Each structure stands twice: as C-alpha cells, then as structure tokens.
Amino acid sequence: MKKAFSNELYVELQSKHIQERIHEFDNKLYLEFGGKLFDDHHASRVLPGFEPDSKLKMLLTLKDKVEVIIAVCAKDLERHKVRGDLGISYDDEVIRLIDEYNRVGLYVGSVTITQYKNQNAADTFKTKLENMGIKVFLQYPIEGYPHNVEKIISSEGFGKNDYIETSKPLIVVTAPGPGSGKMATCLSQLYHEHLHGINAGYAKFETFPIWNLPLKHPVNLAYEAATIDLNDVNMIDPFHLETYNETTVNYNRDIEIFPVLQTMFNKIFGTSPYASPTDMGVNMAGYAIIDDEAACDASRREIVRRYYHAQVDYIMGKINTNSLDKMQMLLSQADVYARNRKCATIANEIADIQKSPVCAIELNDGHLISGKTSSLLRCSSAALLNALKYLAGIDQEIQLISPNMLKSILSLKNDYLNIANPLLDIDEVLLTLSIASAQDENASQCLKALPLLKNCEIHSTVILSKKDTATLRKLHMNLTCDPKYPA
Numbered sequence: 001m002k003k004a005f006s007n008e009l010y011v012e013l014q015s016k017h018i019q020e021r022i023h024e025f026d027n028k029l030y031l032e033f034g035g036k037l038f039d040d041h042h043a044s045r046v047l048p049g050f051e052p053d054s055k056l057k058m059l060l061t062l063k064d065k066v067e068v069i070i071a072v073c074a075k076d077l078e079r080h081k082v083r084g085d086l087g088i089s090y091d092d093e094v095i096r097l098i099d100e101y102n103r104v105g106l107y108v109g110s111v112t113i114t115q116y117k118n119q120n121a122a123d124t125f126k127t128k129l130e131n132m133g134i135k136v137f138l139q140y141p142i143e144g145y146p147h148n149v150e151k152i153i154s155s156e157g158f159g160k161n162d163y164i165e166t167s168k169p170l171i172v173v174t175a176p177g178p179g180s181g182k183m184a185t186c187l188s189q190l191y192h193e194h195l196h197g198i199n200a201g202y203a204k205f206e207t208f209p210i211w212n213l214p215l216k217h218p219v220n221l222a223y224e225a226a227t228i229d230l231n232d233v234n235m236i237d238p239f240h241l242e243t244y245n246e247t248t249v250n251y252n253r254d255i256e257i258f259p260v261l262q263t264m265f266n267k268i269f270g271t272s273p274y275a276s277p278t279d280m281g282v283n284m285a286g287y288a289i290i291d292d293e294a295a296c297d298a299s300r301r302e303i304v305r306r307y308y309h310a311q312v313d314y315i316m317g318k319i320n321t322n323s324l325d326k327m328q329m330l331l332s333q334a335d336v337y338a339r340n341r342k343c344a345t346i347a348n349e350i351a352d353i354q355k356s357p358v359c360a361i362e363l364n365d366g367h368l369i370s371g372k373t374s375s376l377l378r379c380s381s382a383a384l385l386n387a388l389k390y391l392a393g394i395d396q397e398i399q400l401i402s403p404n405m406l407k408s409i410l411s412l413k414n415d416y417l418n419i420a421n422p423l424l425d426i427d428e429v430l431l432t433l434s435i436a437s438a439q440d441e442n443a444s445q446c447l448k449a450l451p452l453l454k455n456c457e458i459h460s461t462v463i464l465s466k467k468d469t470a471t472l473r474k475l476h477m478n479l480t481c482d483p484k485y486p487a
Contacts, residue, residue, distance in 0.1 A: 025201030114181030
C-alpha cells in the first residue's frame with residue numbers, strides 16, 4: 001500500500017502547534033485527548049504511514065512539560081465495562097495505561113473518578129490505586145449538566161469536585177474509552193484554576209474527523225463508519241463558517257455542545273477564547289497527508305471492513321437497524337461495494353463449493369490463500385497454516401504438524417476438558433507449530449514468517465471465536481466476517 005502520510009512531519013507540526021497553544025494561556029493548558037494514544041490502528045489503516053504510536057511520539061517530544069490525568073467514570077466501573085478492542089475492563093485498562101505511560105517516561109499525576117456517587121466498585125478501585133501510590137480525585141454528578149451553566153459554574157457544581165493539583169504546563173486528560181468525563185474534568189479544572197488565580201486554557205485533540213479535509217472525504221467518512229455505534233455525524237462547523245467564512249469539518253457532539261462551552265468560558269473568564277469548535281482543536285494531521293489518493297484508497301478499504309463489522313454487530317445486538325442503514329449510506333457516499341473486498345468474495349465462492357466454513361487471506365503481495373474447516377482445524381487455523389507455508393516457500397502438500405499430535409490435542413479438549421466444539425484454534429495451532437519447530441526446519445521457517453502477516457486482509461464466512469479474533473488482532477491482521485454463526 002502506498003504511503004499517504006508523513007509521520008515525521010506530523011510529529012513536528014503537532015508538537016509545535018501544541019506548544020504555541022500552551023503559550024496563549026497562563027502557561028497551563030488542559031488538553032482533552034480523544035482517541036487512542038497507543039495502538040491507534042484505525043489511523044494507521046486510513047492514513048498509511050501514520051504509525052500506531054504517532055501521538056505518543058509527539059507527546060514524548062514535550063515529555064518534560066506533560067502531566068497525564070486519566071479519567072474513568074464510576075458508572076463504567078460499576079457495570080464492569082470492557083474495552084472492546086482489547087477485551088479488558090476499564091479498571092484494568094486504567095492500570096495498563098498508567099504502566100505504559102510510566103514505561104515511556106510520561107508522568108501520570110493522578111486518576112480522577114467521574115460521576116462518583118459512593119459506588120462500591122469505585123471505592124474499591126480508588127483504594128486499589130491509592131495502595132499502588134497513585135493519587136485519586138473525585139468528581140460528582142451535577143444536576144442539569146451540561147445546560148444548567150449557573151449551577152455548574154458555582155460552588156454547588158464544579159466547586160464540589162476535588163481540585164487536582166498539577167505541576168506541568170501541559171495536562172493531558174485521557175481515558176480508557178468514550179464517555180469517561182474528559183471534557184468535564186478539563187472544565188472543572190479551569191474553574192478551580194481560575195479560583196487559584198491561574199488563567200489556564202483548554203484545547204481538544206481529536207485525530208478525526210480531520211477538520212481541513214472536505215466533509216465527504218473518504219478519510220472522514222471512514223471515521224463515521226468507525227463510530228457507527230456512537231452515532232457520530234461529521235458536519236460543517238457553522239460557528240467557524242459564520243465567524244471566518246471558512247469551511248471546516250467537526251462532528252455533531254462538539255457542535256451541539258459548543259454554545260454551552262462558550263457560555264461556561266464566559267462565566268469563568270469573562271470572555272471566550274474560542275469562536276468555534278474548530279478553534280478549540282489542535283489537530284495537524286491534515287497537513288501531514290502527502291498522497292491524498294493513497295489516503296482515499298486506504299479509507300475506502302476501511303469503510304468496507306467497517307461494513308462487515310456492522311453486519312456482525314447487528315446480529316449480535318450491538319447496533320440497531322438505523323446504524324446498519326447509515327453504514328450502507330456511507331458505502332454509497334464512498335462509492336465502494338462490499339464485493340470490493342477480494343478475500344471476502346473468494347472465501348464465499350469457495351464456501352459455496354465446499355459446503356463448509358472458509359477463511360481467505362489476501363497477502364501483502366496480493367496473493368490469495370484459503371482454508372476450510374476440517375475434522376481437526378477451524379477454517380481460520382487452516383488458512384493461517386496455508387498462508388505461512390506460502391510465505392515460507394514451503395509446498396502446500398507438506399505436513400507441518402503431525403496429525404497424531406493434532407489428534408492428541410483434540411482428544412484432550414474433547415475427552416478430558418469436555419469442550420463441545422474442540423476444533424483447534426489459531427493460538428493452539430501456533431503453539432503446536434512452535435513445539436514442532438524444535439525438530440522440524442519447515443515448521444521453524446513458518447514461525448519466522450509470522451511477521452509477514454502484518455496488515456494482511458482476512459475474511460471468514462462464519463463469525464470467529466473471541467480467541468481467534470484476539471490472536472489475529474495480535475498478529476495485526478485485518479479481520480472481517482460474514483454475519484453467520486458456525487453450525
């Protein structure tokens with residue numbers, strides 16, 4: 001895939017722009033950090049050349065000026081909300097983030113628990129963090145938030161929240177997922193800083209939508225497709241257009257809340273530093289796109305992938321028919337079709353002939369490899385083995401793993417562990433392949449070929465297990481499935 005994005009230019013422009021924004025205020029800026037700081041694979045898929053840790057690298061250029069606050073909602077702790085892409089709970093994700101930030105040298109000053117109402121899970125998590133030496137602060141629900149500005153900007157509103165004492169010029173407010181209270185944390189801190197005589201500022205850092213790309217640009221359409229469950233809608237920023245006669249793109253939630261934010265700024269500072277939602281942002285990603293055609297092509301591929309994800313999410317009850325209809329509309333707006341996904345087309349053609357579930361993989365050289373469900377292997381495991389043989393230059397007829405070894409594992413799962421469907425998952429096959437590699441050079445060569453699966457496309461004619469999905473994610477393969485459970 002052609003490179004569409006200059007990571008080096010992005011890091012340079014973005015860090016410079018944030019520093020400029022810090023200096024516009026009293027050398028104290030609260031930066032609401034949207035999206036993922038680590039592992040931003042959506043951005044790297046739609047903007048080839050964007051590295052998944054680009055935003056982290058950018059912050060590391062400002063490391064001495066950065067302090068991190070992690071916001072997590074007490075309601076999410078109480079209901080044990082899980083981060084979908086990693087399969088871990090929000091409390092575990094907060095701890096993971098703290099470890100990751102500390103590992104790279106970013107200072108985590110504290111965690112703030114938002115919407116706190118003495119929930120047991122929140123109290124337990126607070127104690128756990130404090131036992132780890134992490135400062136924890138509390139924010140409380142405010143009746144009428146965000147519209148009752150008189151109450152919010154008062155001692156009965158933000159005034160009830162803990163004041164988070166910070167020591168750095170750039171305060172990055174991040175979270176384990178959406179709806180965690182990042183913006184409320186920033187605004188509460190502005191209120192308290194003002195009481196302490198500090199004219200702190202606020203800015204928002206969201207990679208998507210990219211404000212200086214057209215509204216219906218495939219990169220921005222791909223963002224809508226990625227947030228289909230949140231019902232985000234890209235819109236022309238009317239406030240920016242009216243003030244500057246300049247067309248920019250923002251999304252509905254920021255546009256809807258901006259008049260309220262402006263009123264809050266006026267209430268806190270006596271005037272608003274921003275005339276539009278676009279003004280609040282600091283995103284420079286649009287300036288680092290070096291090949292628009294390549295970005296469009298990559299984004300269209302992502303929209304097709306999201307279409308398949310939406311089909312599966314619908315039958316799982318995660319989204320409704322309105323979201324499904326919107327996904328179909330996004331396909332049309334991007335001028336792409338589900339059949340454009342080659343591995344999906346091939347997988348279904350073979351499945352119709354074989355009368356069996358099939359996985360097909362489109363390798364980075366364009367070669368297509370498939371595998372079907374057998375008496376020993378799931379279709380995903382078979383396809384992966386066949387792909388590794390091809391990448392290692394090994395004849396497809398050569399057996400990498402002894403059938404007796406596979407049958408022994410199958411017997412363990414079936415006879416002793418009472419697993420209803422004991423066919424071997426991808427991780428079990430890879431573990432067996434690893435054992436075989438100690439004595440078999442072909443198996444060893446196949447294991448060495450694993451990194452070559454990165455960014456390959458894979459499609460299954462049935463919904464894969466959570467285990468297989470997680471393993472393919474670790475291999476950085478782009479998985480889609482037909483909306484059909486295995487028989």
